[in-house]
Amino acid sequence: MTATTAATKLRSDQRRWAPYAFISPFFVLFTVFLLVPVGAGIYLSLTDWAGLGEPDFIGLANYSRLLGDASFGAALGNTAFYTLFAIVVVLPVSLLIALGLDTRGLRLRDFFRLTYFMPVVLSPIIIALIFGLIFDGQYGLLNAVLEALFGFGGVSWLTDPMWARVVVVVLVLWRWTGYLTIFFLAGLQAIPRELHEAAELDGAGLVRRFFSVTLPQLRPVTAFIAVTMLVNTAQIFEEPFLLTQGGPGEATLSVSMFVYRAGFQRQELGYAAAAGVVMFVIVFVLGRIGTRAFGVGRTR
């Protein structure tokens, strides 16, 4: 082989490999931070492992145990409740607030935006402390107000299973509404005024304009928010963990808390991984359903 031929081959090899070298950072990161954890998680879910020592391969025993675990069932039910609430209540409330903020001539618009966005930047610990003070059954602010206004105030907000769930979703509402409002507001401001004016000329009233102009124009934003909220709420952890620790009993336990509890309070890492895999599948399926239902990524 002559020197010229060798140099030509080297250049040819370089040309062949160069594109892969350029795109490799993404694939390396994708592999290290996604494929490896997912693969390790799936493998762990098939083992019995407390953290030290040899993981014992037990096949699908963890999954079979999950099927019969009433705690996991309770966690799934609670998470479904939170997710449903987020979609059915938080989303529309955010849109309504955004519509209010988008009103022409509204004074103190920036103040309202700041106020609604504030819960997002507050530390969850502080939020939990404040909510604890508000909703305490014996000395809480809410019961005191109810007592003063209506003569009753003995609601066990955090220690009654039903009310504890309600308080958690109120916290979700309070915390995330402002954040979603910002997205809706951005979407509303992007709707051309001419569309509203044309509809108005055609005799459309406020409600008709909302359903015929605003909502269709907001569809991409709504789809994004709905799917994001769906996926985030299905993994809800901070709110019930800080406010009620999943209690009373397991009344507010979420699937993420269940995973945490199994892994970091009971040292059942294999079982926690199995619950994590199930949660991943559920969130993935919900995400796909949401994406399809709301038409995310579809061209208009």
Next chain:
Amino acid sequence: MELNRRDLLKVLGLAGLGVAGGGVLAGCTTSGGGAPVLSGNADLDLWTHDPGYATFFTDAATDAALVGGSAWTFGVDVTSIAPADIVSRLITQAVAQRPLPQLAGLVIDQFPRVMRADIAENLFVDLTSLTEPLGDRLLKTQPYSVDGKVYALESDNSVSVMFYRADLFEQLGIPDDVGTWEELLEIGAGVAADTGRAIGMVANGDNGSIVNGFTQLLLQRGGSLYDADGNLTVVSDESVEVLELMAAGVRSGAFLPLSDPYGGAVAAALKENQLIATVMPNWYEVYGLQANVPDQSGRWRARTIPRFTGGGHIGSTLGGTAFAVLKDQPLTDAATDLLRRTYLSEDGQLARYHAGAYMPTLVDLYQATRFQQITDDYLGGQRVFEVYAAAAMDMPAFYQAAGASVLRDSLGGPILRAINGQASAEEALTAGVHAYERQVQQ
């Protein structure tokens, strides 16, 4: 060689899984550490959640009265970590073969996590050779034992007594020497009906607080969650009696249900003079009373807990933090020596009391003049060790098992239902134990 994007993904994916598998397998051993350091400088790493222990160990390391004559010259480097994270990080560091501390403070309810799968045996030094010669003199080794071996030494005996407002007891005509719970509950019901004040509290917030409150009284009554072999013993006549007492107390108003025995709710109850007595461990004086109502200094007193008519003890225990020595490290022997000198000597125990009011674990020290002479300003100058000595002499043993965390989560809800009158005590306990057994057996 032709390589397309699909092949590249496959190669990287397989390599990644291989790395993960290798990592998992490599993580199955704990790190060794080189040759033991037998003398000289010993700069020990210590993990704890409590600044009090940080101060104590830092000072003790250079206190000639405690470490004089040791082969090592100690230094302590403290890392502050949340209680649950200490165990998690010990395990992850060991798995990753990363540096471990020589000393780690384990909160009592975190210890069951290391009782599984030989974790304690693999991570910690067996301290039985230090504790065994002390026999029954040394209290509270049971919660930190696995298969009869002691893996951590308790820092604070956590003796439960009854704290009460002496001024309000006198004003309301409540004798401060009522002999039994039954009598006190009757008086408490009358006081609650007349004044709205409560002579005790019952936690109704998170599962941990609910079960802890129940366990404290159960131990006092002579019952237990587990026996010495780790068998569940929670369904018993004693448990039913305790739960019925708690429910009756809440029903009559003698016991105040509070979501948080340490935070805002109890602060309000104390400030409003609504909670005028409570059964809690010694550390509650600092973290519960002094922290929330410093202005009530001098008005509180301590006494032993009234007995149950059916039997039991006048003392109990709740909480605690024990220190373990991490094994197979160059400074393991040095750490063990420091722990022995500070935790198992009279001087060390006295220093611990003065550093953070941590109660001695050597039972005979409660009678020692040095301790008996201690007076407590917050408790009106009371000679507290007269009370603590009586309680410590009659303190029940507390056993844990690997499933303690499951038990806490299983019992919390049913106990709360019984306290609220939504289930009988027996039904609640049975339901809780069924839930526990389903999970543990699986």
